Amino acid sequence: MSVNLKEIDGVKIQPKHLALCHCGSVKIELDLPDGLIDLRRCDCSLCRRRGAIAASVSLDGITVLEGQEHLKLYQFNTNTAKHYFCGNCGVYTHHQRRSNPTQYGFNVACLEGINPLKVEGIPTYDGVNHPADQG
Numbered sequence: 579m580s581v582n583l584k585e586i587d588g589v590k591i592q593p594k595h596l597a598l599c600h601c602g603s604v605k606i607e608l609d610l611p612d613g614l615i616d617l618r619r620c621d622c623s624l625c626r627r628r629g630a631i632a633a634s635v636s637l638d639g640i641t642v643l644e645g646q647e648h649l650k651l652y653q654f655n656t657n658t659a660k661h662y663f664c665g666n667c668g669v670y671t672h673h674q675r676r677s678n679p680t681q682y683g684f685n686v687a688c689l690e691g692i693n694p695l696k697v698e699g700i701p702t703y704d705g706v707n708h709p710a711d712q713g
């Protein structure tokens with residue numbers, strides 16, 4: 579099951595939507611011509627602490643407009659996924675996915691004007707039993 583949305587609580591997702599960390603050091607432009615694709619939560623050891631709702635975008639669909647120097651990289655377990663966060667305010671912005679390295683996941687809560695608490699019916703991925711850990 580995948581959940582896609584073109585607006586949240588009346589706020590339309592722009593084809594090029596701005597995303598900001600909390601302190602505003604990191605400013606990212608996301609190419610979202612089809613809105614928010616594959617919205618999900620995840621219960622892996624990182625996501626359960628982070629608590630963010632993520633959506634997907636292709637690798638070339640993210641442009642860091644400002645604050646590249648503030649982005650910190652965090653990796654764990656197989657060190658496949660690359661999790662980025664603002665080194666100043668600590669907010670997770672995006673990550674290169676392990677289950678699909680041709681995509682980034684990004685923090686829906688960073689989208690300008692979007693209140694993630696208004697999003698309902700988000701499926702939770704089984705990150706404890708990650709597909710990349712099977713077999």
Ligand SMILES: [Zn+2]
Binds near residue numbers: 600604667
């Ligand atoms: Zn910040």
